[in-house]
Amino acid sequence: xxxxxAHLPDARADRAPLHPTVLDVGTQRVAKVxxxxxxxxxxxxxxxxxxxxEFESLVKDVLPADPRWEAFLSSGVIGQxxxxxxxxxxxxxxxxxxxxxxLLVLNDxxxxxxxxPIVAACRELRDQQAGRMRVQVRSAIPLPDDQHAQLLxxxxxxxxxxxxxxxxxxxxxxxGMVVQVGDWLYDHSVRTQLxxxxxxxxxxxxxxxQSGRDRFCTTDGN
Amino acid sequence: MRFKADExxxxxxxxxxxxxxxxxxxxxxxxxxxxxxxARIYGLSGVMAGEMVEFTRTKVRGLAFNLEENxxxxxxxxxxxxxxxxxxxxxxxxxxxxxVGDAVIGRAVDPLGNPRDGKGAILTSATRxxxxxxxxxxxxxxxxxxxxxxxKAIDSMTPIGRxxxxxxxxxxxxxxxxxxxxxxxxxxxENVICVYVAIGQKESTVAGVIESLRAHGxxxxxxxxxxxxxxxxxxxxxxxxxGCAMAEYxxxxxxxxxxxxxxxxxxxxxxxxxxxxxxxRPPGREAYPGDIFYAHSRLLERSAKIAERWVIVxxxxxxSKVGADWGVNRKPDGTGVVYVGPLDKEHAEKHDLxxxxxxxxxxxxxxxxxxxxxxIIETLEGEVSAYIPTNVISITDGxxxxxxxxxxxxxxxxxxxxxxxxxxxGKAQIPAMKQIAGGLRLDLAAFRELEAFxxxxxxxxxxxxxxxxxxxxxVEILKQPQFKPMNVVDQVMVIYAGTKGYLDxxxxxxxxAWEEQFLxxxxxxxxxxxxxxxxxxxxxxxxxxxxxxxxxGFQAQFKPATGERV
Numbered sequence: 130x131x132x133x134x135a136h137l138p139d140a141r142a143d144r145a146p147l148h149p150t151v152l153d154v155g156t157q158r159v160a161k162v163x164x165x166x167x168x169x170x171x172x173x174x175x176x177x178x179x180x181x182x183e184f185e186s187l188v189k190d191v192l193p194a195d196p197r198w199e200a201f202l203s204s205g206v207i208g209q210x211x212x213x214x215x216x217x218x219x220x221x222x223x224x225x226x227x228x229x230x231x232l233l234v235l236n237d238x239x240x241x242x243x244x245x246p247i248v249a250a251c252r253e254l255r256d257q258q259a260g261r262m263r264v265q266v267r268s269a270i271p272l273p274d275d276q277h278a279q280l281l282x283x284x285x286x287x288x289x290x291x292x293x294x295x296x297x298x299x300x301x302x303x304x305g306m307v308v309q310v311g312d313w314l315y316d317h318s319v320r321t322q323l324x325x326x327x328x329x330x331x332x333x334x335x336x337x338x339q340s341g342r343d344r345f346c347t348t349d350g351n
Numbered sequence: 352m353r354f355k356a357d358e359x360x361x362x363x364x365x366x367x368x369x370x371x372x373x374x375x376x377x378x379x380x381x382x383x384x385x386x387x388x389x390a391r392i393y394g395l396s397g398v399m400a401g402e403m404v405e406f407t408r409t410k411v412r413g414l415a416f417n418l419e420e421n422x423x424x425x426x427x428x429x430x431x432x433x434x435x436x437x438x439x440x441x442x443x444x445x446x447x448x449x450x451v452g453d454a455v456i457g458r459a460v461d462p463l464g465n466p467r468d469g470k471g472a473i474l475t476s477a478t479r480x481x482x483x484x485x486x487x488x489x490x491x492x493x494x495x496x497x498x499x500x501x502x503k504a505i506d507s508m509t510p511i512g513r514x515x516x517x518x519x520x521x522x523x524x525x526x527x528x529x530x531x532x533x534x535x536x537x538x539x540x541e542n543v544i545c546v547y548v549a550i551g552q553k554e555s556t557v558a559g560v561i562e563s564l565r566a567h568g569x570x571x572x573x574x575x576x577x578x579x580x581x582x583x584x585x586x587x588x589x590x591x592x593x594g595c596a597m598a599e600y601x602x603x604x605x606x607x608x609x610x611x612x613x614x615x616x617x618x619x620x621x622x623x624x625x626x627x628x629x630x631x632r633p634p635g636r637e638a639y640p641g642d643i644f645y646a647h648s649r650l651l652e653r654s655a656k657i658a659e660r661w662v663i664v665x666x667x668x669x670x671s672k673v674g675a676d677w678g679v680n681r682k683p684d685g686t687g688v689v690y691v692g693p694l695d696k697e698h699a700e701k702h703d704l705x706x707x708x709x710x711x712x713x714x715x716x717x718x719x720x721x722x723x724x725x726x727i728i729e730t731l732e733g734e735v736s737a738y739i740p741t742n743v744i745s746i747t748d749g750x751x752x753x754x755x756x757x758x759x760x761x762x763x764x765x766x767x768x769x770x771x772x773x774x775x776x777g778k779a780q781i782p783a784m785k786q787i788a789g790g791l792r793l794d795l796a797a798f799r800e801l802e803a804f805x806x807x808x809x810x811x812x813x814x815x816x817x818x819x820x821x822x823x824x825x826v827e828i829l830k831q832p833q834f835k836p837m838n839v840v841d842q843v844m845v846i847y848a849g850t851k852g853y854l855d856x857x858x859x860x861x862x863x864a865w866e867e868q869f870l871x872x873x874x875x876x877x878x879x880x881x882x883x884x885x886x887x888x889x890x891x892x893x894x895x896x897x898x899x900x901x902x903x904g905f906q907a908q909f910k911p912a913t914g915e916r917v
Contacts, residue, residue, distance in 0.1 A: 314379045329366060339471060
């Protein structure tokens with residue numbers, strides 16, 4: 130799971146960890162090394178995207194299906210030999226040989242417990258190499274196709290990268306949309322505009338009241 | 352009272368009609384964890400150290416404190432209990448600023464400049480960054496103008512100059528705050544803006560201080576910055592910097608003299624230690640972080656006497672408007688010559704001014720301000736060799752030690768004049784005080800040597816006994832009740848009388864009464880002597896003769912008080 134996705138509202142709802150490894154700098158460094166090695170090996174046979182897809186599918190589809198899978202892979206009690214056998218019997222007929230080999234190498238080095246950070250690092254590296262960027266979009270209503278295309282076009286022009294949109298519908302926005310690229314948030318939602326209007330009105334009125342108290346009230350009738 | 356609805360509507364209407372919706376772009380991060388006054392953020396990769404950030408939902412502000420490989424440590428300046436995991440944090444691209452200027456004078460504010468005295472909002476657009484760089488060598492000039500504390504023991508023995516940093520150090524309940532408050536009260540006629548920063552104190556104590564300042568008319572020129580014991584550690588940590596910024600405004604932008612009291616830095620250090628440990632910065636001695644020295648040195652280094660800048664202008668020029676480019680003599684590049692500091696000024700007077708008849712030397716408006724700092728440190732059981740006391744002692748230009756023994760023996764202010772020093776020394780005294788302070792110091796030194804003998808009950812010769820008697824009376828003279836700061840001229844007259852032996856015949860218990868009657872006598876019957884001394888500020892032969900005559904005249908009038916000294 131990408132730690133950025135993790136902060137989106139749906140991820141909060143299912144109580145998944147919000148930030149699996151972000152504070153563990155050591156883990157991330159190790160993960161980066163393996164990710165780079167796997168990607169390089171894949172690129173030698175031009176399979177960069179394929180292997181990434183397989184890894185993502187492993188993390189997104191296979192592991193959540195049965196929690197015992199993850200426990201089995203990261204367990205230190207089960208011997209490497211047993212794990213290797215299991216990996217071979219499960220994947221050799223269903224996945225590319227490179228993918229199986231990569232898993233076996235991770236197993237040999239006792240790094241299967243880092244599967245998730247390795248996949249996250251792989252994704253980041255692959256995006257970098259391919260000039261892609263992930264863009265989180267939240268909109269009040271589902272985006273019509275023409276707006277979707279327009280948004281893609283606009284993002285492409287602004288950032289000179291190929292955007293990968295992750296669109297979510299968030300009725301709380303009331304209208305408009307919020308686009309997040311990396312740490313930058315481009316907010317054109319009606320909710321934010323209303324909030325800023327409210328803040329401005331409060332600030333303005335309290336200033337006016339403080340600077341000329343008698344303007345707003347009269348002592349007539351007392 | 353009735354509200355004018357149409358006025359309120361008109362303000363709202365203008366605001367709504369002028370509202371332009373625009374795309375809001377902001378750099379954001381998300382809260383990973385939040386604890387006592389700190390938070391850890393994921394994202395905000397472009398944030399800079401010390402940058403102000405805002406929690407979007409609760410509008411609480413924070414400061415970027417730790418920039419780590421993939422997270423940012425923030426200190427939260429406000430209610431951290433409202434902040435939840437996953438909250439959005441927005442970078443502002445600004446440094447933390449506080450409101451400054453006349454709008455904050457007479458107010459009690461928190462370290463962010465929000466009112467704490469229930470007197471309504473602070474309306475000003477003038478602000479200054481809380482952290483700013485101290486002036487450099489070229490921007491300063493030596494401290495040479497006295498800052499009168501009004502306390503005899505300080506003005507005579509450990510004089511403080513404008514722009515100096517004088518530490519007040521002592522155990523709890525030895526009268527540290529009292530000295531600072533008296534000093535603020537004494538600035539009433541001295542045209543000095545005062546800032547009192549209360550850090551980690553009880554709200555009731557601070558309320559008491561504000562009340563006594565108000566009762567003595569000192570709130571007219573004083574700002575009180577409050578970060579009480581109930582406030583979160585981040586606010587206690589930034590409080591002295593915020594107070595300093597408020598004083599700096601007057602020093603830099605108006606060329607005024609200012610005084611800043613930090614009461615006390617021990618608690619600020621403890622707050623900073625708390626933050627640093629929560630942020631997992633490595634602890635050092637006494638668990639303080641490695642940069643605790645810098646935290647105090649960069650604060651106290653901001654105290655300065657800013658160099659005066661002088662230009663040669665025509666005699667009829669308006670001295671209240673002189674600008675730096677008014678100089679009639681020009682440099683080769685066409686800009687006016689500015690004389691910076693006392694040496695340059697002397698050069699101008701001797702060599703350059705005579706070349707321009709009909710001209711005068713005028714000070715550039717806004718130059719030559721000063722910021723005097725009175726940091727306070729609380730020791731435990733007189734332990735001055737602890738970490739924070741030694742640090743601050745080494746940063747400041749001298750220290751005033753307060754001793755509990757003296758305090759309970761009735762010597763108040765309980766200043767231990769033997770170990771209190773002022774490294775700026777006599778330069779920051781008016782000439783008259785300089786002339787008599789030497790005698791006082793000698794008398795007291797001799798007295799301290801002999802005092803031990805006297806306690807043994809040995810038979811003493813006449814000379815020794817008279818030295819002891821003199822000493823007892825000098826100690827008595829240096830006693831002074833709280834909230835009774837004294838004009839420096841009055842101090843000079845009393846100390847003169849003491850050092851010249853005019854009190855030797857007065858019983859020790861009557862010294863206070865003698866002093867009071869003498870000063871009244873000088874003000875009412877010999878006001879000419881006092882006025883001349885006020886004007887001349889030094890003891891010429893002539894004034895000295897008049898003073899001696901006055902004292903002798905008074906001796907006959909002195910009526911011993913019947914009651915005990917309170």
